Amino acid sequence: MSHLPQTIHEARRLLRSGAMTSVELTEAYLERIAQMEPDIHAYLHVAEAQALAQARLADERMAAGQDTPLLGVPLGVKDIINVQGMPATAGSRILEGFMPPYEATVSRKLREQGAVFLGKLNTDEFAMGWSTENSAYGVTHNPWAQDRVPGGSSGGPAAAVAAGEAAASLGTDTGGSVRQPASWTNTVGLRPTYGRVSRYGVIAFASSLDQVGPITRDVRDSALLLEAIAGHDPKDSTTFSDAVPHYADMLDGGVKGMRFGLPREYFTEGMHPGVEKATREAVARLRDLGAIVEEVSLPHTDYGMPVYYLIATAEASANLSRYDGVRYGYSAKAPDLQENYKLTRGRGFGQEVKRRILLGTYALSAGYYDAYYLKAQKVRTLIRADFDAVFEQCDALVAPVAPIPPYRIGEAPTDPVALYLLDVMTLPSALAGVPALALPADFVEEDGAKLPVGVQFIGRPLDEATLFRIGRAFEQANEVA
Amino acid sequence: MPKLTPQEVQHIAELAKLALSEDEIERYASDLSAILDYAQQLQEVDTDHIHPTASVLPLRNAMRPDEARPGLEPEDALANAPASDKGYFKVHAVLEGSQ
Numbered sequence: 001m002s003h004l005p006q007t008i009h010e011a012r013r014l015l016r017s018g019a020m021t022s023v024e025l026t027e028a029y030l031e032r033i034a035q036m037e038p039d040i041h042a043y044l045h046v047a048e049a050q051a052l053a054q055a056r057l058a059d060e061r062m063a064a065g066q067d068t069p070l071l072g073v074p075l076g077v078k079d080i081i082n083v084q085g086m087p088a089t090a091g092s093r094i095l096e097g098f099m100p101p102y103e104a105t106v107s108r109k110l111r112e113q114g115a116v117f118l119g120k121l122n123t124d125e126f127a128m129g130w131s132t133e134n135s136a137y138g139v140t141h142n143p144w145a146q147d148r149v150p151g152g153s154s155g156g157p158a159a160a161v162a163a164g165e166a167a168a169s170l171g172t173d174t175g176g177s178v179r180q181p182a183s184w185t186n187t188v189g190l191r192p193t194y195g196r197v198s199r200y201g202v203i204a205f206a207s208s209l210d211q212v213g214p215i216t217r218d219v220r221d222s223a224l225l226l227e228a229i230a231g232h233d234p235k236d237s238t239t240f241s242d243a244v245p246h247y248a249d250m251l252d253g254g255v256k257g258m259r260f261g262l263p264r265e266y267f268t269e270g271m272h273p274g275v276e277k278a279t280r281e282a283v284a285r286l287r288d289l290g291a292i293v294e295e296v297s298l299p300h301t302d303y304g305m306p307v308y309y310l311i312a313t314a315e316a317s318a319n320l321s322r323y324d325g326v327r328y329g330y331s332a333k334a335p336d337l338q339e340n341y342k343l344t345r346g347r348g349f350g351q352e353v354k355r356r357i358l359l360g361t362y363a364l365s366a367g368y369y370d371a372y373y374l375k376a377q378k379v380r381t382l383i384r385a386d387f388d389a390v391f392e393q394c395d396a397l398v399a400p401v402a403p404i405p406p407y408r409i410g411e412a413p414t415d416p417v418a419l420y421l422l423d424v425m426t427l428p429s430a431l432a433g434v435p436a437l438a439l440p441a442d443f444v445e446e447d448g449a450k451l452p453v454g455v456q457f458i459g460r461p462l463d464e465a466t467l468f469r470i471g472r473a474f475e476q477a478n479e480v481a
Numbered sequence: 482m483p484k485l486t487p488q489e490v491q492h493i494a495e496l497a498k499l500a501l502s503e504d505e506i507e508r509y510a511s512d513l514s515a516i517l518d519y520a521q522q523l524q525e526v527d528t529d530h531i532h533p534t535a536s537v538l539p540l541r542n543a544m545r546p547d548e549a550r551p552g553l554e555p556e557d558a559l560a561n562a563p564a565s566d567k568g569y570f571k572v573h574a575v576l577e578g579s580q
Binding site: 097098099101102138154194195208234237238281300302303305306307309310317321324325326327328329330331333335337338339340341342343346347349351354355357358359360361365371372374375376377378379380381382384415416417420431433 | 485490493494496497498499500501505509512513515516517519520522523524525526528531532533534535536537538543545557558560561562563564570572573574575
């Protein structure tokens, strides 16, 4: 790994100085991928020829005098985001062999800015999961402890960055799917404000929640990538038209005098002591840096889990109705139209996806709509109001990301309720649509393994700049410590 | 206490167009019952005067000029189709006797 740069900005420095060409850098990453993949399995598709072609183009642009933050830098993309010329499976059998006929806006933007795509990264099927164990194409291994999961659903993007198999990557976060794997792989994961980044060309799971977010080695890279992908998109009418700030120029300034809220509801029963310790130490560090940290209450936190699972599954049941075996993807080729729908979907979808389609269909069905779906939407209003209220007195919140460190592959809780509770610390902010930045905090020792533990900072809508500034100050303080 | 029967799961699966095995129906009946039971706690929240949130964004219509623009070419749209014929997606007969 020593000859590979650790970050986007370091890669750019190498490229700019002429120490390496983008082709050489891309070849080095492809070599690293070949070496690591038998153990990690972060990639579902490695696009060697395309990556080298993009790298040659980047070298030409640099020779012509261009110098932009991502030019010639090799990145990975979660396999739920369409990239022209590469398959897109969303981790599902039902999309095996699917070649998207158009490119996602985020991919187009990165391509235009000269980034190189190394390939597509593993995900739980349709981003439904915590571990990549729900991927139809095999589990990704955590680079820090290979017998453990990397988290999910963006487990491939997180593991690839942690293992040095990409300078950075794009994931998606519906209920925590960028932040939780970042926390479990010692990487930096951002869930942007809902509406900050276009979802055009991103395979839909739950449309009122899905957001694309960067997974990176440090906060500066996160800022660089967000700036590259954010902004209004005429093809996604949920995107804000607000100007995109130059986030990477706004990292300094520290946290002195800033007010932080520590939500008391996030210290749950069954929380791993190492997670609690990491969070308390993060609070102490913020105070050392001159910040004011006070306990606050988000009283509807506990309802986040049921609200999320009713709303997200209802939206998923509608979004996933498009997989009909007629227009694209797997087809059971049954001789009758209705039978073909049912067999295609019954065989093409995995267990967790079917469980969620059923739950969502039930929540939307006649007689249950008011009691479940409408009720959940009303409680969602109260969850958002919790955040609006605390942001009147705080600049940001500091909180744990996941209640436990990464578990061993195959050893997830078997009870569905216990499983869904793994998300409790990331769901409320996703439901509220506010941005949150997860970053490395500490490690816990378990059976001789060093397991990463992250912490998250949750901010006001469209105030990613403050999160980056906090993140940078915290990261620097943590480096010295 | 909501308790889903295998018959109800079969009915939902029918609505969702999912062919399920007997084992799956049994398992989902128990899983969904547990999740819905947990979701019952929402009933304790007073939401009498609360508006539902469908989207956290301020609701607005996004209009654009009604102008013809290039779209997907037919061959690109059909490139992933399991079966196509003469520029169309090919499906089985929808109405009986229409073969």
